[in-house]
Amino acid sequence: MNLLLWIIFGAIAGWIASIIMTTSQGAVWDIVMGIVGAVVGGYLMGLVGKSGVTGFNLYSIVVAVIGACVVIAVGRMLHK
Numbered sequence: 001m002n003l004l005l006w007i008i009f010g011a012i013a014g015w016i017a018s019i020i021m022t023t024s025q026g027a028v029w030d031i032v033m034g035i036v037g038a039v040v041g042g043y044l045m046g047l048v049g050k051s052g053v054t055g056f057n058l059y060s061i062v063v064a065v066i067g068a069c070v071v072i073a074v075g076r077m078l079h080k
Helices: 002-020 027-047 058-079
Strands: none
Touching: 002 027, 002 058, 027 058
16 A cells, blocks of 8 residues: 555645656656655655655645656756
């Protein structure tokens, strides 16, 4: 179930993050970036003492979107 939540939140987070970061690499790439971002967001929240994706709630979506935005920003820096 936990892996399924990462995928669902990653897909949603990738879409929202692509809107926030004003970039779109295509639907599939946005989903992939969102899934990776959800993992990164969970890791980053763990570093500051908070929980990562905890269930189907707003907090978990925010964590995943933060992680996806970080992944997109790092991707932009590496691309240039």
